[in-house]
Amino acid sequence: MEVTGEMLVGARAVRGTEGTIYAVNPATGEKLTPAFAGGSAKDVDAACALAKAAFDAYRATSLEQRAHFLETIAQGIVDLGDLLVERVMSESGLPRPRVEGERGRTVGQLKLFAALVREGRWLNVIVDHAMPDRKPAPRPDLRSRKIPVGPVAVFGASNFPLAFSVAGGDTASALAAGCPVVAKSHPSHLGTSELIGRVIQRAVADCGLPEGVFSLVFGEGNAVGEALVSHPAIQAVGFTGSRRGGRALVALAAAREVPIPVFAEMSSINPVFVLPGALAQKAEQMAQGLADSVTMGTGQFCTKPGIVLGMEGVAFDRFRQAAEAAIAAKSATTMLNAGIHSAYEHGVAQWAGHDKVDKLASGQEPAKSSFAGQPTLFATSAKDFLATPELMDEVFGPTSLLIACGGADDAVAIAEQLEGQLTATLHMTEEDTDLARRLLPVLERKAGRILVNGFPTGVEVCHAMVHGGPSPSTSDSRVTSVGTMAIERFLRPICYQDFPAGLLPESLQENNPLHLWRLIDGKLQQP
């Protein structure tokens, strides 16, 4: 397999006609070969028409077929070996261990969804038997299951070229649900996207599925993405990226003749509260943990701690000094692309020049030639933070803002004023329990995940994970984009009333041939 610069429209490889795009090595600024060509609305239409045509056949596949398909993709990614790892490294500036780790996560995620598909509990089978003798009126036989919503558009994210991209969580959960996927590559990692796309394309063929189950399109500007979200065949959208980008897609989807949901995971500043007991006991250890979390992946995680709140005093001074030292010791590492790098520099310059913000520390100077992000640490007071709304804006990159609170009331006031967040974190000891209990109801209203004595970077792919949160951290707080619950975004319930046995979908048949968990007349029953 090699990178050719072609889009994948169903079973075909198609060279675009709309301008030339190059991936760029952010460590060197060099253009990477080959040249990619942008797609047109016509290419999007071809991909979406194939997806629509494939939908009924794909959703009719057995659970086993669909699980095997996901596993075939997973194995195909493993089989790409160093070809993939090196392409990701050159397109993203991410170091090998991170890329290999992310590959493992991506493969594991596909396998987890394969297991989920096989188990089939997500079909949510419910049977309410007829009551022919009920008064005043008989009850019909009612059975429901979930079916996929239809073709899904997936936008690759810049910051996880594998795990949140062409075969990432959105694609894995959509394919698991039974939805064909039309993916749009992030322009920063076109070669990575093509390699992964070819793996999926081959898996579609190897598994005997209709070609429209997967397509991959490119486009540098917004036109291709807009055409995709506007296409009548597309029934839902998965997106991870900026607040501006996410909101634009949400607005576009809402303005369609038939509006569709956009599951956009956007910005978050992931507040960390370092409570007095924890400060007294482990200020230095928390400071090191914070610096590690803030600079992990050059701060380009959706869950990077962007603000850290503590109570003024000797212990918070120790914490601050330790955090300064830990940040000062950090290297400047390559950011994902020129745009992200320049936005980071701009954000840091704004804070540095802000009269309510003090710059506490900078990490090591970056080499002049690369898009490296120099870690920084800033500070402000609770009073100034509360009075300065722009300090709640995310600065994407290796920086964080320490906030000195006069007391518990300040911390609670800031928690109440926060926008919706992906995460919130408490560092505490047993003696902080009362304050934690006071903060917790507020943080539950604000965040999708709450951590104690950890750091929010590192999002486990499992059943209990919620990578979501109230607006504007995501466009829909009722769902998650990571973990098995992510499949629910792409399903809808459908009820069958008084169906003859021969016409019922297999999952709803009385003798339970698929061995599914079922809610029967209000009682959940094991297969």
Next chain:
Amino acid sequence: MEVTGEMLVGARAVRGTEGTIYAVNPATGEKLTPAFAGGSAKDVDAACALAKAAFDAYRATSLEQRAHFLETIAQGIVDLGDLLVERVMSESGLPRPRVEGERGRTVGQLKLFAALVREGRWLNVIVDHAMPDRKPAPRPDLRSRKIPVGPVAVFGASNFPLAFSVAGGDTASALAAGCPVVAKSHPSHLGTSELIGRVIQRAVADCGLPEGVFSLVFGEGNAVGEALVSHPAIQAVGFTGSRRGGRALVALAAAREVPIPVFAEMSSINPVFVLPGALAQKAEQMAQGLADSVTMGTGQFCTKPGIVLGMEGVAFDRFRQAAEAAIAAKSATTMLNAGIHSAYEHGVAQWAGHDKVDKLASGQEPAKSSFAGQPTLFATSAKDFLATPELMDEVFGPTSLLIACGGADDAVAIAEQLEGQLTATLHMTEEDTDLARRLLPVLERKAGRILVNGFPTGVEVCHAMVHGGPSPSTSDSRVTSVGTMAIERFLRPICYQDFPAGLLPESLQENNPLHLWRLIDGKLQQP
């Protein structure tokens, strides 16, 4: 208890300041006393502020407390006795048996949600235990549950003054989820709304809940509803009504600084396919069933069959003639209000004057003095239907359109062209199975509920019910507004990472003190 014309803002009764509104008896056209006064944005703000203030305390109630609260409301409705039944009859024109039946359904619905709350499976407890020795990185302890989204705005529907109104399915499911409710009465049944509102208000007090758990506001125009949907405290909206009204609320909610979901159940023409085997076997019986369903509740059901498709031929002729006779025998009965009556008359006049539509039959002439809807039956051909998009618009009232198809391809083509629907129905015998199998995948894409050999009016309140469907029948095909799954609209998942035992919510504690179903390390476990 008596009807005073006051709004209910938390524990208070408040007389509005914005104009005078009267409920009108649609059977007589007479204004009903007392006068109601419309609310202002200030009243809405007061109600929403109370709801916000009540949220944390209300969601912290035990499952038993919340279930008891729902049951207290149910009993309070029963205790209103004839005071309620007569007020509903006079405000809606609905006959006593229907009102009593709807009361039973409303009470049963509240009790069903009470049972659901007690069982607690909707909390969706998931536990993924820590794996401290996992390589390359340990897994933290992750636990998730669902929490309510926040205060919910509920708009009373015109056509079910009890079951889809102040204490209807939206309110029952929102309160069950732990969300305070601010209800806006439909202007057609203000007294009914006040009576029910006072029952809820009293239940709030009797159960020792914070007063903000429930408020009720009035308003004749759109201002009060707009203020409600725009209020920052409101986190979700339940609505059943017209497409225009629903879309306006969706747009308003999307334009907020923090957008919120609107669960709007809007229009549907509920196609019924009478397949050849069924036509041959039971044309007359189906025709009578159709006429009964079309005129039930004067055709003012969301699930009224608006179009009926059959294959041209002798059997379809028999069906048509029988339907003509059955409709001709039907009385004109009182519609819900002057606006609905005039919209029905307008819709029928448009079809009657349409050059692609034939009028087949009219029911009995209405009395001149009342807002009575005269049943009607129309016909067109598949070819004309496919070429005439306006024939897909819902005409709300006792009318239906028979569509003569040249063959199976016509029926499939129309199914493919349909907008999203609440229901689709097949009348069939075993010999129609092949055609049913051909239609079914199409209908699954179009509708939330599919029936065989029944009529879609009559929506069972149970676990398997889906009263929902693709746009524009609702604003979100992933949910239902009837049945226990309706609670999911008002819940969102939240994940707790590495929480100390003492800080974990009771539902997530290791020893399962609430005896809940839990997904533990991927295995669903019975309490």
